[in-house]
Every structure is written in C-alpha cells, then in structure tokens.
Amino acid sequence: MSILEVKNLTHTYDGNTPFMHDAVKNVSFSISKGEVIGIIGHTGSGKSTLVQHLNGLLKATEGEILLDGVNIWENKKNIRAIRSRVGLVFQYPEYQLFEDTVYRDIAFGPKNMGLSDDEIANRIYEVCDLVGIKRDYLDKSPFDLSGGEKRRVAIAGVMAMQPEIIIFDEPVAGLDPQGRANVIKMINDYSKRYNATVLIISHNMEDMALIADKLLVMNKGELAIFDTTENVFRQHERLIRMGLNVPIVTQVMLSLKQKGIDVPDNIFTVDQAVDYLLSLKQGGNRNA
Amino acid sequence: MLKDITFGQYFESKSFVHKLDPRTKLLLLLIIIILIFISKNWLSLLLVALLIFSSMIFSKIPIKMYLKNLKAVLPILIFTMIINLFYAGSTTATPKWSQNLFWNLTITDISLSRAVFMASRILLLIIVSAELTYTTTPNDLTDAIENLLSPLRFIGLKNAVHTLAMMMTIALRFIPTLIEETQKIMNAQKARGADLENGKLIERIKALIPILIPLLISSVRRAYELAEAMECRCYNGGEGRIRMKQLKYNFDDFFTFLIVFIVGATIIAINIIL
Ligand SMILES: Nc1ncnc2c1ncn2[C@@H]1O[C@H](COP(=O)(O)OP(=O)(O)OP(=O)(O)O)[C@@H](O)[C@H]1O
Ligand SMILES: [Mg+2]
Numbered sequence: 280m281s282i283l284e285v286k287n288l289t290h291t292y293d294g295n296t297p298f299m300h301d302a303v304k305n306v307s308f309s310i311s312k313g314e315v316i317g318i319i320g321h322t323g324s325g326k327s328t329l330v331q332h333l334n335g336l337l338k339a340t341e342g343e344i345l346l347d348g349v350n351i352w353e354n355k356k357n358i359r360a361i362r363s364r365v366g367l368v369f370q371y372p373e374y375q376l377f378e379d380t381v382y383r384d385i386a387f388g389p390k391n392m393g394l395s396d397d398e399i400a401n402r403i404y405e406v407c408d409l410v411g412i413k414r415d416y417l418d419k420s421p422f423d424l425s426g427g428e429k430r431r432v433a434i435a436g437v438m439a440m441q442p443e444i445i446i447f448d449e450p451v452a453g454l455d456p457q458g459r460a461n462v463i464k465m466i467n468d469y470s471k472r473y474n475a476t477v478l479i480i481s482h483n484m485e486d487m488a489l490i491a492d493k494l495l496v497m498n499k500g501e502l503a504i505f506d507t508t509e510n511v512f513r514q515h516e517r518l519i520r521m522g523l524n525v526p527i528v529t530q531v532m533l534s535l536k537q538k539g540i541d542v543p544d545n546i547f548t549v550d551q552a553v554d555y556l557l558s559l560k561q562g563g564n565r566n567a
Numbered sequence: 568m569l570k571d572i573t574f575g576q577y578f579e580s581k582s583f584v585h586k587l588d589p590r591t592k593l594l595l596l597l598i599i600i601i602l603i604f605i606s607k608n609w610l611s612l613l614l615v616a617l618l619i620f621s622s623m624i625f626s627k628i629p630i631k632m633y634l635k636n637l638k639a640v641l642p643i644l645i646f647t648m649i650i651n652l653f654y655a656g657s658t659t660a661t662p663k664w665s666q667n668l669f670w671n672l673t674i675t676d677i678s679l680s681r682a683v684f685m686a687s688r689i690l691l692l693i694i695v696s697a698e699l700t701y702t703t704t705p706n707d708l709t710d711a712i713e714n715l716l717s718p719l720r721f722i723g724l725k726n727a728v729h730t731l732a733m734m735m736t737i738a739l740r741f742i743p744t745l746i747e748e749t750q751k752i753m754n755a756q757k758a759r760g761a762d763l764e765n766g767k768l769i770e771r772i773k774a775l776i777p778i779l780i781p782l783l784i785s786s787v788r789r790a791y792e793l794a795e796a797m798e799c800r801c802y803n804g805g806e807g808r809i810r811m812k813q814l815k816y817n818f819d820d821f822f823t824f825l826i827v828f829i830v831g832a833t834i835i836a837i838n839i840i841l
Binding site: 363376 | 751752754755756757758759760761762776777780781784785
C-alpha cells in the first residue's frame with residue numbers, strides 16, 4: 280500500500296508570461312510506508328520544485344498528490360494538517376530560526392498543531408534525545424550556536440511535529456564531514472524510531488548509497504529513473520550523461536574493472552568495499 | 568503575487584527612449600511633472616498628454632505594461648474622483664447643469680469636469696514616471712542622479728552624493744533578492760504549520776514575526792558580506808573613482824529637450840492667454 284502517490288505532476292513557473300517554463304514535467308511515482316527515497320538530479324532539474332508540492336506549498340499546474348489515497352487539496356482548509364503529516368526541511372534551515380531560545384524555536388511547529396504544553400514538552404525532550412541536543416542547550420539563544428548546531432535545532436523543529444513523511448532538501452549542504460555524518464544519522468534514527476517515510480534531496484552520492492533504499496533521478500524536469508539504489512548506480516553511464524555520478528568507491532571499482540581486474544559492480548559504500556576486499560584476502564589465504 | 572508589480576521594472580529594448588541619456592530622461596520627467604501641475608485647462612493638459620503618448624510610442628514598450636499599473640492605483644483614482652465630484656470648490660461660475668443625489672451632495676457639470684481632470688492628471692503622472700523606470704536601468708538612473716547632484720561638491724558634499732548614489736544602487740539591486748528570500752522564509756515557516764492567511768488582525772501581525780526576524784538577520788548578514796566583498800576589491804568611497812561607461816549627451820538628447828521646451832512654452836502661453 281503506497282502512502283504517497285504523485286500522479287502526472289506538472290509545474291509551470293510564471294504561467295502566461297515570456298519567462299514561463301515547465302520546472303517539473305509529467306512526473307508520476309509512488310512510495311510505500313517506511314521507505315527512504317533519495318532524490319538526485321543536476322542543478323535546476325526541478326527537485327526542490329517537486330518536493331514543495333508534496334506538502335502543498337506549491338500547487339500543481341496539472342496532476343495531483345495522493346496521501347494515503349486522498350488528494351491533499353481535497354479539503355483546502357486541511358492543508359495545514361497535511362503539512363504536519365508531511366514535514367519539509369528546507370535547504371539551510373538554520374536561516375529560519377527566530378525565537379529567543381532553542382526550546383521555543385523547536386516548539387513553534389508543535390504549537391501550530393495545537394498540542395498541549397505538556398505534549399509539546401514531551402516531544403521536545405524526545406526529539407532532543409533523538410538528535411543529540413543537550414538539555415542545557417534548550418535555554419540558549421539559537422543565534423549563539425555554531426552553524427552545525429543551528430542546523431540540528433532547525434531539523435529538530437520539524438521532527439518535533441512527528442510527521443509520517445519527512446522531506447529534506449539538501450540537509451548536509453555546507454557542513455563538514457563530521458556534521459554531515461551527524462545529520463545522516465539523525466535522519467536514519469528518525470525513520471527507524473517512527474517508521475517514517477523519508478525523502479532526501481542530495482548531491483552527495485556517498486550519503487545516498489548509505490541511506491537510500493531507492494533513488495529517484497530527475498533530469499530537466501522529468502523523472503528519468505526510479506529504482507532501487509543498486510539498480511540506479513549500476514547505470515553509471517546514463518547518470519554521467521545526466522551530469523551526475525556514482526559514489527567514488529564505485530568509480531574506483533569501475534576503473535579496476537576496466538583494467539581487467541574482476542570486481543563486482545555493486546559496491547557503493549566504503550564498508551561494502553572493505554568487506555569485499557577482506558573476503559578476497561581471506562579467500563586468497565584459503566587458496567594458498 | 569509580489570511579482571505582479573511592473574512599476575519600477577526595466578524592460579530591455581533598443582528604442583529611441585531607451586537610448587536617451589538617463590540625465591535627459593530624469594530632467595525631462597521633472598519638467599513634465601511640473602507641466603502636468605501647471606496645466607490649468609483641458610487644452611494644455613491635452614498637449615502634455617500628447618507629448619507623453621508620443622514618448623510611449625517611441626519607447627516601444629507594450630501599452631499593456633502601462634495599463635497593468637493602472638489596476639494598482641484604481642482605488643486612489645476612484646477616491647480622488649469621488650472627492651472632487653462632491654466638492655463644490657470656490658469657482659464663481661454658475662453650473663449649467665446640476666443633479667442633487669441625496670442629502671446635500673450635488674454633482675454639477677463643473678465638478679464632473681474637475682473630477683475627470685484630476686483623474687487624468689494622476690494617470691499621466693503614473694504613466695510618465697513608469698516610463699522612466701521601464702526604459703532606464705537602475706544603475707543608469709543612480710549614475711544620472713549622482714551626476715546631476717555633483718555640483719553639490721562645491722559646498723563640500725561630494726562624498727555624501729556618491730554615498731547616496733551607491734546606497735540607491737545597492738538598495739535597488741537587492742529588491743529582487745529580498746523578495747525571493749521573503750518567499751523562501753514564508754514557505755519554510757508555513758511548512759512548520761505557520762498560518763499566514765487566517766485569523767484576526769492581531770494574530771496576523773503576530774504571524775509576521777517568524778518571517779521578519781529571519782529576514783532582518785539575513786539582511787544584516789548580507790550587508791556585512793557585501794561590505795567585506797567591496798573592501799576586498801579596494802572600494803573606499805567615491806574619491807578617485809571613474810566610470811567605465813561615461814555619460815554623454817548627443818543630438819537625440821538636444822532634440823528631445825527642444826520638443827519638450829516648445830510644448831512647455833506653449834502651455835505657459837496658453838495659461839497666460841486663457
Ligand atoms: N520561484 C521561481 N520562479 C521561477 N522559476 C523558478 C522558481 N524556482 C525555481 N525556478 C526554476 O525552476 C527550475 C527548477 O528549479 P529547482 O529549484 O526545482 O531545481 P533543483 O533541482 O532544486 O536545483 P538545485 O539542485 O540547484 O537546488 C529552474 O530552472 C529554476 O530556474
Ligand atoms: Mg534545490
């Protein structure tokens with residue numbers, strides 16, 4: 280049973296003017312509960328435009344979005360309820376912080392849902408444990424935190440709404456490797472804890488290999504490929520033609536293969552590569 | 568929504584009006600505005616209107632663009648007309664025709680003609696000002712202002728003029744950026760369940776806080792970044808700076824000035840005679 284279904288979605292910016300163009304063209308796909316979907320695509324391929332339709336921030340020029348089989352625009356008054364079920368974390372979410380304490384900023388979303396103060400407090404402590412915000416940070420001003428910490432607070436602000444589907448637009452942009460790993464772990468923990476469906480836009484193929492079950496490849500506004508991560512990364516030539524690439528380990532494996540060394544082409548993470556090389560070594564020992 | 572406003576936008580073209588020196592356009596705009604205000608009768612206003620309409624044709628900007636603005640000022644226009652319709656004024660002439668509506672509100676042929684006259688003035692003002700921004704890039708405009716105000720250096724205000732012009736250039740440059748930023752922040756807070764459309768006045772004002780604070784912070788951040796970037800490129804005020812594009816008057820400018828002066832002189836003459 281698919282939780283989210285996108286049917287023939289088309290979005291035209293600046294309709295009826297000389298600047299008009301289709302940012303998303305006739306895109307259809309469906310996602311099952313608990314899946315982690317990576318969205319990749321060249322700059323300007325319509326990724327951000329696509330995801331802003333899923334919680335009703337943008338209205339489709341054509342086509343529809345079904346959440347649990349119901350069109351999200353069926354009842355216009357319900358669109359805010361939809362937004363608490365489908366969370367969206369924008370690129371550089373730390374620029375949206377505005378409250379005087381971390382606690383109150385995280386509380387903004389839950390408060391808008393009309394939850395009681397006790398429930399809000401429970402959710403805030405829960406999300407802080409989940410994403411690793413220390414309790415004594417809650418009374419600090421969000422503007423006194425470091426960039427990576429601000430990002431964590433901003434993401435916690437959306438997670439505290441406990442959406443069934445949560446979407447991240449380039450959540451690791453501008454972070455150092457440590458910060459990146461932290462954010463990826465937060466996302467993973469959230470989806471495990473709440474059995475949530477996750478969509479992540481990223482330009483980082485290594486992260487995608489680590490976290491995504493399936494990849495959705497956008498190319499010039501159209502849906503090019505929607506398949507398991509493994510099947511997508513196997514089509515490296517097609518990806519390169521679309522201005523994309525496969526993870527670096529996979530590139531290494533591919534060039535080894537070109538040199539005539541027999542290695543598998545389904546190695547996408549460093550861990551997989553290590554496992555494979557170790558098994559090779561053990562196998563070699565056994566043979567010797 | 569925010570993007571529907573065409574006033575203040577520039578439309579690329581290579582028309583006669585586009586190619587005029589920005590100083591010419593700015594000065595002539597001032598002169599035409601004065602002409603609109605000193606026109607006391609229909610004949611002189613008609614002359615100004617003719618001048619403005621012919622410049623519109625020479626600007627090669629679709630009439631539709633000018634008309635779009637009028638929608639925005641329609642309330643002001645209607646308001647002015649209504650006020651003028653019922654305002655008896657201080658004329659000594661007796662009306663040839665009058666109609667009592669209700670209470671003691673009376674429309675006369677004089678007040679009707681005055682209401683239309685006032686509305687036409689406002690229309691002309693808006694059209695001619697819009698034409699300047701349609702045909703002149705913001706940068707050219709600030710260059711023109713800086714150039715026209717440059718005599719102020721003789722009273723020790725040279726730096727002030729340059730600073731003012733630079734501030735205007737930067738402000739104009741950042742309007743689209745700020746609009747885009749506002750839209751982004753609004754979307755982000757909406758995604759967190761913010762309700763910007765409903766509620767009472769107080770609630771709506773309160774709902775603006777999550778948008779205004781991030782906007783303010785990012786503007787300050789942008790300002791610092793821009794200042795640093797300018798200093799890195801050795802900007803240190805107007806002293807000793809020269810322009811890549813020098814402003815130069817040519818024959819077209821003199822020709823245009825001449826036409827406007829002739830029309831202006833005619834209007835003054837009409838005003839004196841009539
Ligand atoms: N508000 C807007 N108005 C008009 N056109 C827009 C707007 N936002 C995006 N576009 C255009 O729509 C197209 C898709 O943009 P979008 O932001 O969805 O791309 P993206 O895949 O998210 O790119 P990136 O990886 O750079 O974030 C682009 O051509 C862009 O110029
Ligand atoms: Mg994007």
